[in-house]
Amino acid sequence: MLGYTIRRLLMAVPVMGIVALIVFSLLYLTPGDPAMVLAGDQASPEQIEKIRAALGLDQPPHLRFVAWLWQMANGDLGTSIFSGEPVTHMIEQRLQPTFSLLALSVLLSIAVGVPFGVAAAARRGGWTDRALTWFTTLGFSLPAFIAGYALAFIFATTLKWLPVQGFVPLSEGVPAWLRNLILPAVTLSLVYAAIIGRVTRASMLDVLSEDYIRTARAKGVAPWRILFRHALQNAAVPVITVIGIGIATLIGSAVITENVFAIPGVGRLTVDAILHRDYPIIQGVVLMLSAAYVLVNIAVDLCYTLLDPRIRY
Amino acid sequence: MTRRADILISGGLLLAMVLLALLAPYLLNGDPRALSPGSRLLAPSALHWFGTDQLGRDLFVRVLYGARISLFVGFSVAFLSSLLGTFVGMLSASDRRLDAIVMRVMDGVMSIPAILLAIALMAVTGGSVLNVIVAVTIVEIPRVARLIRSIVLSLREQPYVEAAIAAGTSRPMIVVRHLLPGIWAPLIVQATFVWATAMILEAALSFIGAGTPPTTPSWGNILADARSLWQIRPTLVFFPGAFLFMTLLAVNVLGDGLRDLLDPRQAPEGST
Numbered sequence: 001m002l003g004y005t006i007r008r009l010l011m012a013v014p015v016m017g018i019v020a021l022i023v024f025s026l027l028y029l030t031p032g033d034p035a036m037v038l039a040g041d042q043a044s045p046e047q048i049e050k051i052r053a054a055l056g057l058d059q060p061p062h063l064r065f066v067a068w069l070w071q072m073a074n075g076d077l078g079t080s081i082f083s084g085e086p087v088t089h090m091i092e093q094r095l096q097p098t099f100s101l102l103a104l105s106v107l108l109s110i111a112v113g114v115p116f117g118v119a120a121a122a123r124r125g126g127w128t129d130r131a132l133t134w135f136t137t138l139g140f141s142l143p144a145f146i147a148g149y150a151l152a153f154i155f156a157t158t159l160k161w162l163p164v165q166g167f168v169p170l171s172e173g174v175p176a177w178l179r180n181l182i183l184p185a186v187t188l189s190l191v192y193a194a195i196i197g198r199v200t201r202a203s204m205l206d207v208l209s210e211d212y213i214r215t216a217r218a219k220g221v222a223p224w225r226i227l228f229r230h231a232l233q234n235a236a237v238p239v240i241t242v243i244g245i246g247i248a249t250l251i252g253s254a255v256i257t258e259n260v261f262a263i264p265g266v267g268r269l270t271v272d273a274i275l276h277r278d279y280p281i282i283q284g285v286v287l288m289l290s291a292a293y294v295l296v297n298i299a300v301d302l303c304y305t306l307l308d309p310r311i312r313y
Numbered sequence: 314m315t316r317r318a319d320i321l322i323s324g325g326l327l328l329a330m331v332l333l334a335l336l337a338p339y340l341l342n343g344d345p346r347a348l349s350p351g352s353r354l355l356a357p358s359a360l361h362w363f364g365t366d367q368l369g370r371d372l373f374v375r376v377l378y379g380a381r382i383s384l385f386v387g388f389s390v391a392f393l394s395s396l397l398g399t400f401v402g403m404l405s406a407s408d409r410r411l412d413a414i415v416m417r418v419m420d421g422v423m424s425i426p427a428i429l430l431a432i433a434l435m436a437v438t439g440g441s442v443l444n445v446i447v448a449v450t451i452v453e454i455p456r457v458a459r460l461i462r463s464i465v466l467s468l469r470e471q472p473y474v475e476a477a478i479a480a481g482t483s484r485p486m487i488v489v490r491h492l493l494p495g496i497w498a499p500l501i502v503q504a505t506f507v508w509a510t511a512m513i514l515e516a517a518l519s520f521i522g523a524g525t526p527p528t529t530p531s532w533g534n535i536l537a538d539a540r541s542l543w544q545i546r547p548t549l550v551f552f553p554g555a556f557l558f559m560t561l562l563a564v565n566v567l568g569d570g571l572r573d574l575l576d577p578r579q580a581p582e583g584s585t
Contacts, residue, residue, distance in 0.1 A: 018421030022430075026437050034437075137569070141561035143513045145520055145536070146554040153547055164544070252428035256517045259540070267521075270429075274436060274523045282436045290425045 001305060008301055012294050019290045020072060023283050024065055039277075051081060077284035082276040087284035090269060097167045098265035101254055104181050105188040106243070109250075113193035114239065117200025118227055121208060132197050139194030144253040148187040148260035155183060165262035184261045188253050192246050199242040203235040210234075236307045244300030251289050320570035326563040330556075334380035345370065345378040345530040356548070363552045366535075367542055375530040376552050382531035383512050383560065386446055390511035391504040393450045398457025399500065403488065405458065406465035416462070419455035427452045431514055435523040442525050449514045453507050460503055461496060468495045498575040505568035509561050516557055532557050 027034045035052040036043070059067075071078070077087035120129040156164040162183055168176040207213065208231055216226050258267030266285055273281035333340070348368050357364045363372035405415040422430065434448035468474055474491050482490075518524030519533025527534055532553040539549035 014417065015420055015424055018417060019424050022421055022425065023433060026433055137562065137565055140509070141565050142558055143516060143561070145517065146550070146558060149536075149543060149547075149550045149554065153543075153550075157544055157547075248423075248426040252426040252517075255426075255428060255432075256521060259521055270432060271521045271523075274432065274521065277436065279436055282433050286425060286429045286433050289429060293426060294424050 001302075004305075005302060008298050012298055015294055016291060017069075019294075020069055020287065021065070023286050024068060027279065028061060072287065077287065078280040080273075080278050080281050082273075082278045087280050090281065091266060091284055091288055094264065094266045094269045096169060096265075097263045098254060098258070098267065100167075100170065100177065100181055101184055101188065101258070101263065101265065102247075102250060104178075104185040105192060105250060105254070106247070108185050109189040109192040109196055109246075110243065112189065113196030114200050114232075116193070117197040117239075118204055118232060120197065120201045121204035122223075122227055124205065129201070132194075132201060136194040136198050139191045142190060144187050144191065144257045145260050147190055148184065148257050151183050151187055152260070167261075167263045167265070180261075180263075184257055184263060187257055187260075188250060191253070192250050195242055195246050195249075196239065200235065200239050203238040204231055207231045207235040233307065237304055240300055240303050240307065244297045247296050248293050251293060255285075255289075316570050316573050319566050320574065323563040323566035323570065326559065327567060330380055330560055330563070331384055333377055334384050337374075337377040337381060341374050341377060345375045346528065347371070356546070364546065364548050366538060366549060370530075372535070372549065372552055375535055376532070376556055378530040379532040379535055379553060380556060380560070382442060382525060382529060383515060383557065386442065386449070386515040387508040387512040387564070389446045390449045390453060391508035393446070394453035394457050394507055395500055395504045397450065398454045399461050399496065401454060401458040402461025403465055403492070406462045406469070407484075412462075415458075419458055422452075422455045427510070428514060428517055431518055432521075432523050435518060440522075440524060440526045442529065445515055445518060445524050448518075449511045452514070453510065457500070457503055457507065460499060464496055464499060465492055468492055502568060502572040502576055505564055505571060509564040509568070512557065512561060512564070 035048050035057055039048045039051055057064075075088055077091070079086055080090060083090075116128070116132055116135070120126075120132040123129060152164055155161050163180050166180055168180050170177045204227075213226060213231060216230050217223075221230070254265070255267035255270055257263075258265045259271055262268075266289070270282060270285050272278075273285070347370060349365070349370070363376060365371055366375070401415060401419075405412045405419075425433075430452050431448045434451060435444060438444040438448065468491070474487065477487050477491055515524055515531065516533035516536065519529075519531050520537045522537060524533050525531045527537070535553040536550060539546075539553075543550040
């Protein structure tokens with residue numbers, strides 16, 4: 001297991017290398033002088049010169065890439081063009097709201113999606129099953145930022161049950177932290193729970209047609225025990241896989257949705273960076289969140305062995 | 314409801330939306346950019362069906378013009394990424410060494426959450442409709458390429474393709490006569506889902522200020538303008554949001570219907 005963990009982490013290195021290469025070369029694939037592209041239309045020659053020096057544009061590209069990669073690998077994501085602050089520091093300050101939102105959304109989506117999928121598979125063609133189909137289609141067609149406004153309008157502006165916007169750090173108590181995160185987390189969970197529900201249903205249907213399920217039924221095991229003990233555990237691998245893959249969509253939706261609910265997280269940082277044309281920040285955010293996504297999927301791979309003893313590495 | 318009814322209803326809705334978008338300049342005599350300081354933030358009325366925004370611009374006119382941008386971006390991205398994705402996928406399936414390199418690059422692209430890659434691309438190229446199309450196409454190519462690669466790899470093992478190879482049929486001929494017919498059904502299904510994703514990405518990019526220029530009346534921009542005002546005038550969010558939602562719903566239902574009709578093997582287990 002330890003050997004596999006190390007091998008799996010080593011396999012992630014080339015993937016992250018390619019991600020870094022893509023993020024790095026974006027700036028040089030666009031026509032024109034990258035320093036001028038970054039500086040924008042109204043920049044003075046001094047500003048352009050400053051950016052040129054900051055990027056090390058006087059050196060050949062491959063040397064620049066190696067130097068840049070080394071810097072990134074050491075946790076230095078460069079400095080912001082606009083504020084001059086280290087990007088690593090700026091992202092660190094914004095991590096808590098974003099990770100709070102992501103963690104709560106993942107938990108909520110699993111808590112809703114998995115039982116929903118199990119129930120739909122248990123009574124195939126029944127009303128739960130049809131409800132899941134509708135829920136999935138609606139979830140895929142409702143972009144998170146629009147769903148966010150709809151939920152905020154119903155539960156915050158009209159019913160006044162929950163705050164409209166804002167974020168309270170965890171240090172000010174769990175209830176306040178949770179109250180502000182419920183609406184954004186529900187918003188993000190709509191699509192994600194739908195994906196998890198759909199995969200859980202398909203995977204459960206496969207497992208429920210197995211002989212050992214019939215045997216369990218024949219010897220009188222309680223139906224809920226068959227579903228949740230005998231079947232779900234064996235249906236779990238595709239479910240865990242889709243939870244891992246879905247994190248990419250979830251991260252993307254979080255970046256957008258933070259702006260609906262005025263949550264001061266990485267998404268807000270990104271939008272401010274777009275406004276100021278501050279590419280080092282965007283670069284840093286893309287690298288960090290992609291790395292998070294790759295790491296989550298390594299964790300998912302490692303989970304397989306825990307869930308299914310037949311899988312050995 | 315049967316699958317055919319689904320396809321007809323969603324296809325009809327989509328067609329109506331496309332017609333409305335195409336004919337917007339002829340149906341409406343309003344200018345989506347016309348300012349009218351005297352009639353700011355009006356509620357929906359007989360004169361302004363959807364009301365007006367903070368600059369007095371007619372929301373109904375803007376939302377219909379927004380449909381033009383959204384559908385155009387969606388269609389262009391679906392078309393371009395299908396074309397280029399098919400090319401990359403076939404290229405990858407044709408040569409083992411090339412395959413290793415191409416697929417690693419595709420893995421790398423897909424390790425970056427879609428919207429973030431699009432944001433990074435938009436940040437270096439600047440806001441315009443064309444750049445949005447290019448950025449979202451780049452994001453979507455790997456998803457098409459992977460699908461095509463896997464189909465071609467399995468088709469190549471089919472006896473009729475092996476027979477064609479043994480008979481000395483030229484490579485381009487094999488691709489055109491024997492591979493493309495097996496590809497087009499899943500490709501069309503995939504293209505409808507790419508269309509939906511592209512419309513979401515365009516709206517999301519514009520919403521955070523990284524998409525079409527703020528002066529363009531796209532749904533994302535209309536929503537972005539409403540960001541600080543939606544509590545005063547919720548219709549500013551409701552109408553563009555509802556149009557985007559209905560269009561996406563139509564495309565997704567159409568995609569599901571086409572999948573079951575054209576490509577039953579891809580359909581999720583037990584869907585009826």
